[in-house]
Amino acid sequence: MAAAPSRKPLMAGNWKMNNNHLEAIALVQKMAFALKEADYDAVDVAVVPPFTAIRSVQTLVDADKLGIAYGAQDVSQHASGAYTGEISGAMLAKLGCTYAVVGHSERRQYHHEDDAIVNAKVKAALAAELTPILCVGEGLDVRKAGEHVAHVLAQVDGGLEKIPAEQAEKVVIAYEPVWAIGTGEVATPRDAQEVCAAIRARLAELYDGDLAGKVRILYGGSVKGSNVAKLMQEADVDGALVGGASLDPGEFVKICRYRDLPA
Numbered sequence: 646m647a648a649a650p651s652r653k654p655l656m657a658g659n660w661k662m663n664n665n666h667l668e669a670i671a672l673v674q675k676m677a678f679a680l681k682e683a684d685y686d687a688v689d690v691a692v693v694p695p696f697t698a699i700r701s702v703q704t705l706v707d708a709d710k711l712g713i714a715y716g717a718q719d720v721s722q723h724a725s726g727a728y729t730g731e732i733s734g735a736m737l738a739k740l741g742c743t744y745a746v747v748g749h750s751e752r753r754q755y756h757h758e759d760d761a762i763v764n765a766k767v768k769a770a771l772a773a774e775l776t777p778i779l780c781v782g783e784g785l786d787v788r789k790a791g792e793h794v795a796h797v798l799a800q801v802d803g804g805l806e807k808i809p810a811e812q813a814e815k816v817v818i819a820y821e822p823v824w825a826i827g828t829g830e831v832a833t834p835r836d837a838q839e840v841c842a843a844i845r846a847r848l849a850e851l852y853d854g855d856l857a858g859k860v861r862i863l864y865g866g867s868v869k870g871s872n873v874a875k876l877m878q879e880a881d882v883d884g885a886l887v888g889g890a891s892l893d894p895g896e897f898v899k900i901c902r903y904r905d906l907p908a
């Protein structure tokens with residue numbers, strides 16, 4: 646069963662530390678050339694370049710009135726001040742960013758971001774009217790121990806702590822099992838669905854009303870044109886956060902057009 650029609654799928658390309666601002670322009674131009682109105686009607690398309698390329702992407706998107714949204718790979722938990730090297734939510738909003746990825750496993754691992762920091766960053770993004778893409782996911786050891794659902798739900802609880810419903814409903818959650826990131830080892834659709842469904846069930850426990858039915862939950866980890874259609878057939882998978890394959894315009898456009906691919 647595919648995602649509920651009330652949730653428009655989101656295909657977001659996390660470029661990580663790839664593409665300078667000139668390369669970014671070339672990549673977005675190639676994507677924009679291929680993508681048609683019908684594609685944007687069917688899915689929300691976003692690119693998440695490095696900070697240094699956001700201004701160039703903004704200029705291109707504005708000049709050509711492209712339907713591609715964009716965002717940042719991180720955001721400071723602070724609003725402003727003496728935080729050398731940090732970028733605030735307000736700065737990103739001023740650049741026309743729609744999204745801010747928060748709590749990516751690479752930030753958790755290499756920059757020691759814990760759930761409290763991730764929670765502060767989700768709040769900072771929301772305060773700047775950015776849509777946080779809150780990343781959660783277990784490592785291989787946790788999965789092997791069969792504790793993946795509990796681990797991910799603890800990250801969801803931590804990331805959303807003290808965030809009221811009217812804010813939480815704007816959050817996008819990305820389930821990215823660490824063992825599937827950049828490894829070519831994609832989770833099976835069943836594995837992805839198990840965790841995405843558990844996240845939605847947790848949202849229903851945390852918040853009243855239909856919030857859980859509205860929040861988009863993405864899968865990320867070795868998504869490609871060859872596996873996206875099957876993943877998207879799952880009821881609780883509302884899109885993908887794509888790393889490596891988003892650097893190839895042809896492949897990313899294919900992912901955006903998953904409906905045309907054989908499942």
Ligand SMILES: O=C(CO)COP(=O)(O)O
Nearest residue numbers: 659826827866867888889
């Ligand atoms: O980390 C990811 C997206 O944020 C996934 O990366 P890959 O698609 O390269 O596995």
